[in-house]
Amino acid sequence: MTIEFPAPTTPAADQAEVFVRYLDYYRETLLSKVAALPAAELRASRLPSGWTPLELVKHLRHVERRWIEWGFQGAPVDDPWADRRDDRWHVGPAESLEQLTAELRAQGEHTTAVARGTALDAIGRPGPRWDGADPASLERILFHLLQEYARHTGHIDIVAELTGGPTGE
Template identity: 35%
Template sequence: MGTPCGVPSAPGGRVIRMSTQPDLKADLHRYLREARDSLLAKLDGVSEYDARRPLTPTGTNLLGLVKHVASVQLGYLGETFGRPAGEPLPWDDEDAEPNADMWATPQESREELVALFRRSAAHADATVDALPVDAVGRVPWWPEDRNEVTLHRVLVHLTAEVSRHAGHADIVRELVDGSVGLRAPNDNLPDVDAAWWSAYRERLERAAREAAGVEA
């Protein structure tokens, strides 16, 4: 009797059973790394001023987003699982001012914060590699009745958070100099020119005005 159609076989006709179970940890870890890389790439080619300046009423800025994500990575994939990195984060101290982790002071160099981000990523990756997906930890800053978590839940939570901040960085970078796209070499955008984008934006403006009954 032959091998079922589409099922690979080894020499001699032995059927190779292919696993259909997804590797949840590997999938989540890949998405986390991609979101992290997308965020850091938004600093490429910007001036010192543009890396730091606030572009929204609540102060959102590129280097602050990198500083914040570096901090949360060390927390969720460090302290939560009893693997502290030993990195001093004074902006996370109890007596720190609000939002101290969301912007860079003049004394905090861009190079220092990018290096911290890379170290936090390496520490996070080591934690993911070392633990099974159902490993249990505790998030110290979450309420006690729900602070027990698995590595799976932390990877979902952290991937969502980093992706959200990478989206913030997309918009901020576009406001800085018009640079857009996911990351090189795949920017995930249509292959069109500046004139197309200008016409596209005008079309959206007209559609919005028509829908709202607003005169041009």
């Protein structure tokens, strides 16, 4: 799926729609770049930090889950750090790009429903996600998610360039 960049001049009904458009754009751009990589590159790392493209996809799914479900909604989450093992990102041998892509898109649909159905100034529920701090507003959480996606989409741009995959926006 390809989504055009959400130009700042395109009218939006409200701020939530702006957040959703940008999150959708970055999520789908990242997924399309990962999908275009050679299969051998999905579980390999080109970077000193050692993360792989599949690990990045899984990480972003869990980032959204931690911030929206566990944080903002205060929902119980059995393993909020399920994208990590031994203090680094982890993907099991049975996890596939197709599975991780479907999980990330489903998480994105949940984020979209929350963003469209909740006032942006609504404050998250107190809970373990906040580690004793006051919960953040939905607007702050969506802004955080947006910067997380923009940063990691830039990271996958670099990996794609190193592997001969697609580059640019």
